[in-house]
Amino acid sequence: MRKGEQTRHDILGEAVALASELGLEGLSIGPLASRLGMSKSGLFAHFGSKEELQLATLRRAQQRFEETVFRPALAAPRGLPRLRALFERWLAWADDPGLPGGCVILGATAEYDDRPGPIRDALAGAQHRLREAVARAVEIAVAEGHFGPETDPEQFAFELFAIVLAAHHDRRLLADPAARNRAGRAFERLVAYYAPRASMRGTVTGDRPSAGAGARSDLFAGKDAP
Amino acid sequence: MRKGEQTRHDILGEAVALASELGLEGLSIGPLASRLGMSKSGLFAHFGSKEELQLATLRRAQQRFEETVFRPALAAPRGLPRLRALFERWLAWADDPGLPGGCVILGATAEYDDRPGPIRDALAGAQHRLREAVARAVEIAVAEGHFGPETDPEQFAFELFAIVLAAHHDRRLLADPAARNRAGRAFERLVAYYAPRASMRGTVTGDRPSAGAGARSDLFAGKDAP
């Protein structure tokens, strides 16, 4: 009873890596089995259908995202520092050695975003929850005074996601090493725009916006996780 | 000699629609042939290999993007209006009835961004040229005085692309009708950020001879039907 769970765990580890390169659709049972040194039918018995394997692989990737990106970011101080930590980890996520072909979730989204079914449901649900969690973090930043009170949390979450998406795109397709830097500047511009001082708005400053609004974690030491 | 080109044209029209739903990889010859009321082998003879069909389909999608999005935007006045027209058309592109499953190019990018070969090359090359073309449009906007002189054109192109990407994502996966509005607000914020300071520097360049609206269309300069 316990040996099965172990191999199932190993299988999903390889499955995430393989799905990263070939997509959830291209994740085929034969090559996955031979990578693990086991038979096709032996592997198949763990899931009962390919779709179940795909769902389990997707859930595993989502779980790893939460453990690698989201939860550690929650350890950062409330408000902007937390958002900054989230952003940094999110960018690094696509370079995870366990994801040789980029983010599995984004890849699966491109494949299943117009094919109704449990996979699409799982993707949409997770995306919805993530976006809401980011929006909550933005609300906290507003409460902390890092952003102005008229800040729209969902709008912020949308724009943050947009930056991550484009960075992932440029790194994967164009292999552009400048992508990360560009993403960073876009993030700073985003943060600067919503900063409480309205004078920031619509102005053009050559240098990076000063980290006035609690960018350093030591400024707000003491206030911690909710 | 001419009948063949006509059917080839018809085939690629359907191929783009099918690839929009199932991806370039999922574009299979059998179903495509039966959609067109012709035999598998008859269709196959036009391309000689599946990869050639995929490449031709991709080139056709790129050509349609240029005709539908980019070239018409060039007809708008230089500078910010042109960028705005580009942005609007770009957003509408994903809702094109000929693309029932979203942008073929973005879909293909997700599939082939880490698989070396002619398809990836075509994608990366086109993306590079598009990004450069947008950057040139931004340079013009700077010259027109619509943006401040320290505006980084490539950074702007990156951020503009990010907005479009996220809008496409939210519309496809989340079926979120608010996506377009959010993208619009992100665009306005982008434009506002790079706007010149209130201290009017005026429109510096009166009349540098414009390249004209219907200038060049070498965006996706790929050889077509060989």
Add this chain to the structure above:
DNA sequence: GAGAAAATAGCACGAACGTTCGATAATAAC
């Protein structure tokens, strides 16, 4: 250690795929 239960292997199936080939029908050239 014996027996029950679970995990894995081996094999075969039907379907779908890209591709080939020879035959036939449609079109273009003269």
Add this chain to the structure above:
DNA sequence: GTTATTATCGAACGTTCGTGCTATTTTCTC
């Protein structure tokens, strides 16, 4: 109108895929 060329078809091949069935080996329980 005849002929040469091109376009299309139908059938088949070799693979690969997901899946089901039956043994056999491994693991857990008492």
